[in-house]
Amino acid sequence: xxxxxxxxxxRLAERGATGALIxxxxxxxxxxxxxxxxxxxxxxxxxxxxxxxxxxxxxxWREAMDxxxxxxxxxxxxxxxxxxxxxxLEIRHLSALYDAAYFVLAPDGGPSRFRHGAVHWxxxxxxxxxxxxxxxxxxxxxxxxxxxxxxxxxxxPPVRRRHAARxxxxxxxxxxxxxxxxxxxxxxxxxxxxxxxxxxxxVDIRRxxxxxxxxxxxxxxxxxxxxxxxxxxxxxxGAPRGAAVRRLPFPFPDTAEDVDVVVLRRLRDALxxxx
Amino acid sequence: xxxxxxxxxxxxxxxxGVIGVALVDYTSGMALGTIGGGKDLxxxxxxxxxxxxxxxxxxxxxxxxxxxEIEDILITLGTQYHLIRLLSGRGKSGLFLYLALDKNRANLxxxxxxxxxxxxxxxx
Numbered sequence: 001x002x003x004x005x006x007x008x009x010x011r012l013a014e015r016g017a018t019g020a021l022i023x024x025x026x027x028x029x030x031x032x033x034x035x036x037x038x039x040x041x042x043x044x045x046x047x048x049x050x051x052x053x054x055x056x057x058x059x060x061w062r063e064a065m066d067x068x069x070x071x072x073x074x075x076x077x078x079x080x081x082x083x084x085x086x087x088x089l090e091i092r093h094l095s096a097l098y099d100a101a102y103f104v105l106a107p108d109g110g111p112s113r114f115r116h117g118a119v120h121w122x123x124x125x126x127x128x129x130x131x132x133x134x135x136x137x138x139x140x141x142x143x144x145x146x147x148x149x150x151x152x153x154x155x156x157p158p159v160r161r162r163h164a165a166r167x168x169x170x171x172x173x174x175x176x177x178x179x180x181x182x183x184x185x186x187x188x189x190x191x192x193x194x195x196x197x198x199x200x201x202x203v204d205i206r207r208x209x210x211x212x213x214x215x216x217x218x219x220x221x222x223x224x225x226x227x228x229x230x231x232x233x234x235x236x237x238g239a240p241r242g243a244a245v246r247r248l249p250f251p252f253p254d255t256a257e258d259v260d261v262v263v264l265r266r267l268r269d270a271l272x273x274x275x
Numbered sequence: 276x277x278x279x280x281x282x283x284x285x286x287x288x289x290x291x292g293v294i295g296v297a298l299v300d301y302t303s304g305m306a307l308g309t310i311g312g313g314k315d316l317x318x319x320x321x322x323x324x325x326x327x328x329x330x331x332x333x334x335x336x337x338x339x340x341x342x343x344e345i346e347d348i349l350i351t352l353g354t355q356y357h358l359i360r361l362l363s364g365r366g367k368s369g370l371f372l373y374l375a376l377d378k379n380r381a382n383l384x385x386x387x388x389x390x391x392x393x394x395x396x397x398x399x
Contacts, residue, residue, distance in 0.1 A: 090278050
């Protein structure tokens with residue numbers, strides 16, 4: 001995490017500040033020194049998370065936006081009109097808040113500035129302490145590293161691995177992600193399509209890469225929404241015409257392509273059994 | 276219409292022998308709310324760790340081809356019960372309630388029954 005963000009956040013919290021901490025990766029909204037909302041281009045917004053699975057029909061969402069959006073009281077409107085229970089609203093809102101905050105507080109999120117007095121249109125649900133948000137973001141970063149230490153997978157469109165058909169089937173939720181891994185959808189797009197928090201999608205992608213269903217060796221996209229072929233197993237679809245293939249520095253020689261994933265999995269299981 | 280905090284407080288006060296309760300998102304391992312616990316039982320650590328328990332069981336059921344849902348998972352220690360109840364209501368799949376109970380004071384059948392009603396409190 002950037003050394004500047006935590007200290008700036010702590011100062012803002014101590015002063016009981018109200019406003020928005022804005023970075024390249026998104027914004028964190030504070031009210032009286034506590035975090036009340038977060039949003040990031042990398043994470044589906046609260047509107048997507050509330051409407052995606054049909055839980056809240058989109059016409060009800062629009063109605064709430066029209067009626068309460070200008071007053072920044074959408075949360076209150078949804079509660080008062082019985083659209084969601086207090087518990088469900090809280091659960092979904094916290095889920096969106098921590099999801100976006102993870103990206104806002106990314107170590108490479110760029111410089112931060114604070115816009116005093118900015119208020120988010122969704123309205124206050126359950127404020128969370130700055131320290132809690134930071135701690136959870138750090139825990140999430142560690143969690144991903146522990147699953148499969150290849151952070152570049154968070155940004156590039158995932159690509160299926162060639163011999164994955166021989167592997168055991170994956171859980172349903174991971175299969176949804178795998179179905180969208182076509183070398184064109186970025187993790188953020190997959191999350192938005194599935195209406196799930198982006199971090200959950202990153203977890204699934206790391207797990208799928210660790211189990212050999214997805215390529216680990218993929219190169220970074222040249223621009224938003226594009227993928228490039230990396231190893232011999234990568235899919236070339238979506239690569240812009242004429243673009244040179246860039247490779248990530250990778251610690252293993254090319255023979256990594258031939259490593260038997262099943263053997264690796266058995267080795268890992270055996271090692272874990274001795275922990 | 277309870278919010279998460281009152282639902283967890285209800286669990287803490289209405290269930291005999293409760294040491295701690297957490298509402299956990301099992302993909303991220305994050306506790307959306309905790310109550311009780313203490314220095315002997317860090318509920319945030321328990322929340323993250325128990326996601327592995329849930330995932331292992333879900334996976335085993337899928338491997339066995341069992342077309343069924345997990346209602347709860349009971350872990351019996353020497354002095355405690357740990358009860359994991361998967362929430363199934365609208366929009367709450369992917370969450371579970373985690374309950375640690377003092378084995379000497381708890382009535383397991385009652386605790387499971389009350390946990391069901393707390394799940395209902397979290398519904399619309």
